[in-house]
Amino acid sequence: MNKNLMKYILLIVGIFSFANGRADEGKQLFDRTCAACHTIGKGRLVGPDLSGISQKRTKEWLVSFIKSSTSVIKSGDTDAVAIFKEYNSLMMPDVDYSEAQIVSILNYISSDRSSGGQQQAVTADILSGTTLENVKVGLLLFSGRHPFSNGGPACAGCHKVKDERIFSSGTLAKDLTESYNIMGSAGMAAVIKSPPFPVMNTAYTQHSLSEEEVINLTAYLKTVSEERYYQRPTDFSTTFAFFGLVVFATIFLSTVLLYYKRKKFPVNREILDRPSKVIN
Ligand code: HEC
Ligand code: HEC
Incomplete structure (x- = not known):
């Protein structure tokens, strides 16, 4: 009887530490690659708040979207296209994680309950007080x-x-x-x-x-x-085109001038040449 109880305790402890291990890997990956754009329960950042995402989408959808959101969106998947449009067509970068790694991230997302109800923590404006x-x-x-x-x-x-x-x-x-x-x-x-x-x-x-x-x-x-509406574009091609025109006009004008200056020369030459031809 006691032995059985021990077994159960060990089993439960084992399952817990296993789950924790997975979640730990998931947390590391999440902090490294996802946290720049997503929170879990702290509100919208660059992308949507991911708390409760496993209830909203199927695991297959999540794995393929996280792996390559760009190809899921391109395939025309309605949910993916809708969320992409909602976020102003901002591309979420593809990752080359294995399915197991992505599942560990998802496990971490569903296990993280530390952060509910603190929306202010992230949305407080870091630019307040800047000049x-x-x-x-x-x-x-x-x-x-x-x-x-x-x-x-x-x-x-x-x-x-x-x-x-x-x-x-x-x-x-x-x-x-x-x-x-x-x-x-x-x-x-x-x-x-x-x-x-x-x-x-x-x-x-x-x-x-x-x-x-x-x-x-x-x-x-x-x-x-x-200020984007007030700035002239930094595109200098118009400036280059303008300089190009100026350079072209200068060359063209000087060619014309030279041509008119020189034109007299062959005419004179012809006249000058005539008597010598006669003599010859
Ligand atoms: C550069 C910012 C960025 C990074 C990094 C990023 N995401 Fe996203 N994520 C977004 C945006 C923006 C969306 C909204 C859909 C879109 O525009 O593609 C999104 C959407 C999602 C969705 C769909 C949410 C829904 O409601 O359907 C999931 C799931 C997701 N991201 C998970 C992740 C995971 C996991 C990582 C880390 C491996 C990650 N994202 C990294 C920006 C990002
Ligand atoms: C070595 C090249 C490189 C340098 C240097 C660099 N970035 Fe980036 N940055 C990228 C790439 C690549 C992307 C991904 C988006 C893309 O494909 O253009 C990106 C994306 C971004 C984005 C997301 C843009 C969006 O609308 O999705 C921001 C913001 C950004 N960079 C800011 C900066 C800032 C600020 C600096 C200077 C501290 C900087 N970058 C320096 C290559 C660079």
Whole structure:
């Protein structure tokens, strides 16, 4: 009788620690790749609050959506398309996790009950108390005129924004002009702090940004987003076209001038040549 009881206790303890182990792996993966955009019970961030998601969707749907939301959306799945539209067509990056890893993330999401009812914790605006100074420093950091304290690459190396004060920028990654409008300050700061995009993440793993740098950049990108209707585009192709025209006109005019100047020469020459021909 006692032996049996022991067995049951061991079994229960075993199941608990097993479940905990899975949830732990899930928590690590979630914190690393999902927390920049999702909370569990703390409200909407870049993407929807994921608490109770297992009741809302089937496990198969969740696994394939998390693995590659882009292909599920492309396949025309109605739920996926609806949520994608609801979130302003913001792409959730694909991950190359195994099904087991994704299930462990889902287990963690359903096991996490620590966070209900604290919406304020995340939605409190990190930009409250920032001034124009933050925006200015943010611009300098973004464009690379101020180096980052840990030496990471300038954002403008990969991203473009509509801001005529930034003269050269990369086009490797998305134009960030409207990103703030879509993500809000919490989402923007979360994405900058721990980028869920492999290319960007690699660029900053050895060069993490300070809390203050994240705030300055967020403040700057907010201003960019708010002023996007008033800025002339940073696209310099029109300027180049204009210079091209000026250069063309100059060359054309000087050719014409030279032509008229020179035209006399062959005419004179012809006249000059005539008598010599006669003599010959
Ligand atoms: C860059 C931000 C971002 C990251 C990182 C991200 N997501 Fe998302 N997620 C979104 C957005 C935005 C949506 C809304 C649908 C869409 O736009 O594709 C979404 C939707 C979802 C949905 C569907 C919710 C619903 O109501 O149907 C699930 C589930 C989900 N994400 C889980 C995850 C998990 C798990 C991870 C980590 C492996 C993750 N997401 C990482 C932005 C993100
Ligand atoms: C090495 C290139 C690289 C650098 C440097 C870089 N990023 Fe990114 N970033 C990316 C890539 C790639 C994405 C994924 C979206 C895409 O495909 O364009 C991205 C996405 C983002 C997004 C999400 C955009 C959206 O609307 O979905 C934000 C915000 C962002 N980066 C901000 C920054 C900031 C701020 C910096 C400077 C601290 C920075 N990035 C530096 C490559 C880079």
